[in-house]
Amino acid sequence: MLDYDMRAFCVDKLYREYRESLESTSCVRLYEEVEKPLIKVLYDMERQGVAISREALSSLGKQYYETAEKLAEEIFADCGCTFNLNSPVQLGEVLFEKLGLKSGKKGRNGKYSTNAEILEKLAQDNPVAGKVLRYRFYKKLLSTYIDGLRPFIDKNDFVHTTYNQTITTTGRLSSANPNLQNIPIREEEGRELRKIFVPRPGNVFIDADYSQIELRLLAHFSGCKELVQAYNEGRDIHALTASQVFGVATDDVTPKMRREAKAVNFGIIYGISDYGLARNLGVPYSVAKNYIERYFATYSAVKEYMNSNVEFAREHGYVSTLTGRRRFIPEIKSSNVNIRQFGERAAMNMPLQGSSADIIKIAMINVHRRLKEEGLGAELILQVHDELVLDCPECEKERAADILKYEMENAVKLSVPLTVEVHCGKNWYDAK
Numbered sequence: 001m002l003d004y005d006m007r008a009f010c011v012d013k014l015y016r017e018y019r020e021s022l023e024s025t026s027c028v029r030l031y032e033e034v035e036k037p038l039i040k041v042l043y044d045m046e047r048q049g050v051a052i053s054r055e056a057l058s059s060l061g062k063q064y065y066e067t068a069e070k071l072a073e074e075i076f077a078d079c080g081c082t083f084n085l086n087s088p089v090q091l092g093e094v095l096f097e098k099l100g101l102k103s104g105k106k107g108r109n110g111k112y113s114t115n116a117e118i119l120e121k122l123a124q125d126n127p128v129a130g131k132v133l134r135y136r137f138y139k140k141l142l143s144t145y146i147d148g149l150r151p152f153i154d155k156n157d158f159v160h161t162t163y164n165q166t167i168t169t170t171g172r173l174s175s176a177n178p179n180l181q182n183i184p185i186r187e188e189e190g191r192e193l194r195k196i197f198v199p200r201p202g203n204v205f206i207d208a209d210y211s212q213i214e215l216r217l218l219a220h221f222s223g224c225k226e227l228v229q230a231y232n233e234g235r236d237i238h239a240l241t242a243s244q245v246f247g248v249a250t251d252d253v254t255p256k257m258r259r260e261a262k263a264v265n266f267g268i269i270y271g272i273s274d275y276g277l278a279r280n281l282g283v284p285y286s287v288a289k290n291y292i293e294r295y296f297a298t299y300s301a302v303k304e305y306m307n308s309n310v311e312f313a314r315e316h317g318y319v320s321t322l323t324g325r326r327r328f329i330p331e332i333k334s335s336n337v338n339i340r341q342f343g344e345r346a347a348m349n350m351p352l353q354g355s356s357a358d359i360i361k362i363a364m365i366n367v368h369r370r371l372k373e374e375g376l377g378a379e380l381i382l383q384v385h386d387e388l389v390l391d392c393p394e395c396e397k398e399r400a401a402d403i404l405k406y407e408m409e410n411a412v413k414l415s416v417p418l419t420v421e422v423h424c425g426k427n428w429y430d431a432k
Contacts, residue, residue: 175384
């Protein structure tokens with residue numbers, strides 16, 4: 001009995017200490033209204049799981065394998081020899097000694113580096129390097145996603161991921177065993193992995209995704225009148241930024257200008273440097289520097305907001321999200337310039353990324369509650385950053401889609417609208 005008494009005493013002591021910590025950081029409401037009710041939602045999502053099409057899994061695996069083998073044959077033909085493509089040592093010797101490509105530098109171990117950054121530079125002048133990058137891409141799809149997913153498929157052809165609620169510093173959920181949040185989206189071949197995930201028989205997937213949520217939060221937090229007005233008028237924010245950065249009328253913005261302005265918009269969120277933007281866009285440093293200067297000249301309130309976050313973090317040691325979630329940033333006072341700059345970027349970005357995480361958690365709680373209250377068979381089964389997915393009976397899809405859209409768009413009230421794009425499909429790829 002004494003053992004049980006001691007356990008009860010320890011639990012009570014921990015409760016009191018953690019409760020005092022929540023009260024001292026003004027996070028009681030965050031815990032009671034967001035994190036605590038979310039536990040039930042995540043439990044139901046994990047228990048439900050996501051159905052897998054073994055046929056689609058095998059088909060994509062075969063496609064990736066054949067493509068990788070074809071690339072390997074082309075690489076060997078171009079190099080005039082065969083070697084172990086998966087060996088960085090052998091690859092480095094072939095590229096930099098046999099073919100005599102430039103930029104070959106040996107590390108401390110005396111071996112050539114063949115990392116992605118070096119190969120991307122080489123690929124601008126030599127097709128072999130580009131083919132090696134593509135080969136590695138397909139091999140990763142095979143090892144990480146095709147072969148990596150198989151051990152987690154149960155006898156009923158479902159996978160049951162684990163959502164981690166307390167790991168990330170921003171408050172975002174993470175996913176493990178398997179990780180369903182790292183499915184590639186930039187490359188079409190990677191996006192095709194979503195075809196593997198299917199609804200239950202007679203059901204459809206309903207996918208809803210926030211549109212530019214962090215940029216909208218930037219407009220809200222900074223109070224930048226140009227951004228707030230643009231979002232309230234439903235304007236194309238990337239075209240608007242392009243017109244300001246390039247000094248042209250909105251109607252004269254080209255697709256290339258819009259793409260570069262989009263990179264600027266999202267780069268600003270993460271405190272991107274002139275050099276970082278130059279590397280991302282493949283433009284000279286001076287050009288990237290000019291883009292950022294023009295951006296802040298147009299949206300001066302954004303610069304003031306970013307600077308105020310950094311100053312607040314320096315003074316108080318933390319920054320907060322919309323719900324009061326705190327991230328402590330000791331790095332911002334580091335004597336190491338690289339660590340200190342990391343802290344500054346974290347201070348700029350965390351209120352945006354963390355608030356985005358808070359908002360979708362609130363939406364998940366409300367969607368889960370509404371579906372239960374209205375007696376629908378639709379189930380929330382996936383959360384991927386700014387995206388939610390329902391597994392829904394076909395006959396309920398219109399009502400469930402309306403609930404999903406409404407609850408996501410009304411999770412919080414901002415000075416700009418939250419907008420959500422909703423799609424339905426017979427697999428995750430078609431629903432996206």
